[in-house]
């Protein structure tokens with residue numbers, strides 16, 4: 001991709017991701033820290049991000065799909081462990097073995113199929129997922145009863161971790177956190193004898209900040225690595241990672257009140273200047289940010305005015321000096337003092353969705369200090 005041909009840039013600071021990994025590691029002390037880099041590392045590039053984290057000594061990586069695991073396997077050194085959160089997908093079980101992907105076994109069916117494969121291929125590694133209150137994936141209490149009655153279903157499976165997932169970790173005051181922790185302890189105590197003392201993985205980014213009792217043996221942060229605040233309501237302990245910018249295509253000086261954009265939802269003042277920027281909702285800039293969000297040009301805040309179009313936004317730059325805002329200049333949509341969390345809030349969503357929506361039309365560049 002040629003940056004001159006694209007409407008915008010997504011700059012990913014790999015050094016900041018490495019620093020964030022160190023911050024999270026320090027937070028959990030004795031527990032090991034994995035990295036969740038599903039959905040192409042939340043849109044930032046799984047290969048680049050995975051390798052930067054590998055250089056920061058991360059060896060355990062979680063993705064959602066076997067497809068993501070296979071592609072990551074090609075780009076990471078051979079001793080990286082790759083876990084598939086989505087479980088054992090149908091009709092491709094042998095690919096997990098061939099590509100050395102470790103499934104998170106979410107059901108008794110998956111456990112039985114993996115065990116059968118182990119019969120032919122020798123011991124196979126896996127995680128076992130226990131469902132404690134999010135009702136998505138994992139064994140429930142009655143599955144555990146069945147497993148206890150049929151412990152041979154586990155034959156040949158080397159269970160590395162038991163895991164579960166928090167539903168409300170980003171709401172520290174939610175009672176659900178302690179309830180899920182309690183349920184996890186109960187389910188573990190009820191497992192077949194051989195599984196009761198295995199290492200456990202529970203906390204995502206926000207879970208890490210709920211306290212030591214949530215850390216267990218392996219934590220699984222995702223979004224905090226990429227700069228979003230895992231402690232809503234408190235100062236963000238993470239370093240910013242992304243800068244998202246669009247190019248100014250044209251500037252319009254108007255000397256009377258003029259409607260701007262589809263539906264004429266904004267009217268300029270008498271003497272105004274409007275910049276048209278080559279980023280739109282097709283690039284993941286949410287349509288409902290129109291007339292709400294701000295961006296910066298040369299570190300000065302200016303409002304996004306009128307509706308967001310598919311390929312363009314319009315920005316009222318009347319407050320800027322002409323030489324500070326020219327055709328070809330870059331407008332920062334996320335970065336400088338505009339945080340991911342601020343834009344997410346204005347868009348009525350969360351930082352995760354902003355990150356994963358940033359379009360592939362934006363040219364991606366990576367900053368690293370060489371480590």
Ligand SMILES: *Cc1c(COP(=O)(O)O)cnc(C)c1O
Pocket residue numbers: 036038085165203204205206220221222223224
């Ligand atoms: C996505 C995901 C994570 C990471 O969550 P963050 O909130 O981004 O830290 C951890 N565990 C599971 C099971 C997930 O699906």
